[in-house]
Every structure is written in structure tokens, then in C-alpha cells.
Amino acid sequence: MRPHRLITIPPSHYCEKARWALQRQGVAFVEEGHAPVFQIPHALWAGGRKTVPVLVRADGTVHNDSSAIVAFADSHVAPDRQLDFAPQDAEAAAFEARCNAKFGPHSRRLSYDALLAEPEPMLPYLLPALPRLERALMRPMLPISRFLIRRLMQITPDSVARSRSICEDIFAEAAARLKDGRTYLRGERFSSLDLTFCALAAVLVLPKEYGSPMPGIDELPAPWRALVEHFRALPAGAWVLKVYERQRQCQPAEV
Numbered sequence: 001m002r003p004h005r006l007i008t009i010p011p012s013h014y015c016e017k018a019r020w021a022l023q024r025q026g027v028a029f030v031e032e033g034h035a036p037v038f039q040i041p042h043a044l045w046a047g048g049r050k051t052v053p054v055l056v057r058a059d060g061t062v063h064n065d066s067s068a069i070v071a072f073a074d075s076h077v078a079p080d081r082q083l084d085f086a087p088q089d090a091e092a093a094a095f096e097a098r099c100n101a102k103f104g105p106h107s108r109r110l111s112y113d114a115l116l117a118e119p120e121p122m123l124p125y126l127l128p129a130l131p132r133l134e135r136a137l138m139r140p141m142l143p144i145s146r147f148l149i150r151r152l153m154q155i156t157p158d159s160v161a162r163s164r165s166i167c168e169d170i171f172a173e174a175a176a177r178l179k180d181g182r183t184y185l186r187g188e189r190f191s192s193l194d195l196t197f198c199a200l201a202a203v204l205v206l207p208k209e210y211g212s213p214m215p216g217i218d219e220l221p222a223p224w225r226a227l228v229e230h231f232r233a234l235p236a237g238a239w240v241l242k243v244y245e246r247q248r249q250c251q252p253a254e255v
Contacts, residue, residue: 004029010212017199018069025073033129083192106163111203114224207244
């Protein structure tokens, strides 16, 4: 039987969310990484949308949403090991929904704005994960890719300022949930809410355990480094780094 196939942009935080869930729950898969913009035809050809992650299961079933992939991963383990539990916790479920629908797009815009300003530090980490043709085209196509990404994500000074404010509000909301001393956002058990928030926040704090290779903070241009240092210094940012150190032990999938 063919293996499950996860189509990604390797550094993408939504792809990290899916990858982390599959690895944590012991679901074997092969990761097929593509460069931003280049992923579009591959995702569509697989039966998904333009966006990734897309999971093509061994039986041909396609999941084109990170939360659906988390649910599929959970179906492989006993209830006491599942990430998505306690559905009666409406407040936590609402926060997780906001993370997926609101926080994720804004943290993505903020991180891409920093990355696109000076992308060279990222290339040595991204290129090895790409197919040969994309590796060859990546540098020559970089000016066009940067332009298209900025258009597609509506990256402007005003939108970036709005995204930063929203990300800081979400970080504050997470910190408020943790203020009573609980270990995780729902209590003492690691959940889909923790995985979702941490994965979607990770592009702003760059934990070394991230599931796709990323530059170290000392390698970043000054504006990008200042952004990461700012979010790392927030209570929720420091907590994300601790959760990654404690919970993100799986090795990246084979590419």
C-alpha cells in the first residue's frame, strides 16, 4: 500500500500543525515539500485547494485542512492519548477556532513580511527540502515569488501593523489562560488547543525543535530578529518555547 503523503511548504505553520499531530500520534507518512507559490499546482493536482497542508491518505482520501489532519491523526490512538478531547469545553474550543481562523493568517502575514524583506537566511534551510526543479528555480524566481506572495497575502505596512496587534492580543489571551499556573491551555493535559496555538505561534518565536529546519535567531537580519525577540519576551512566547522543548520530540518526516 502506498504511504500517506503530506504536501507542504515545509516552514509553514499550518503544515507544522499537521506534521506535529501526525508524528505525535505515530502516523507514518512521507512529506512532499514545495516552495511558496510552487505548492499551488501540486495541491490542486492532489485534490486539495491552492493552500497546504494537503494529506493524501494511502486509500486516496484527501484532507486539505490542518484541523482535519489533526482529527485523522487522533483516529489512530486511544481516547486517553487523543489531542482533541473535552468537546464540552466551549471556551477553549472557541479560542482554538480563533487561533485557526484568525491568529494563523495574521501570524503568517507578520512572519512573511519579515522573511520577504531579506529571504537569504532562509534559503539554505528551505532549498534541501524541495524537488530538484524547484531548487534550481528558487533563486531566479525569487523576485517574482516575493511579489506574488505579498499580493496574495495582502502584505502592506497597514496590514502588517494590524496583524501585529492581533497577534499580540492572541498572545495575551493565551497568557491569561495560563496565569492560574496551569501547565497547558486547557489544564494539565496537552491538547489540540496547545498544539494549534504553539504551531501557529512558532513562526514568531522560532523554537529550535520546529519540525522543519529554520534559521537560528543569530542568523536573522536585524528587523526579523527584533520581531522574534519581541514575541519570545512575551509570557505566552516564553511558554511556547517551553512547550516545544517538552513536547516536540518527533523528528521531521522523510522528504
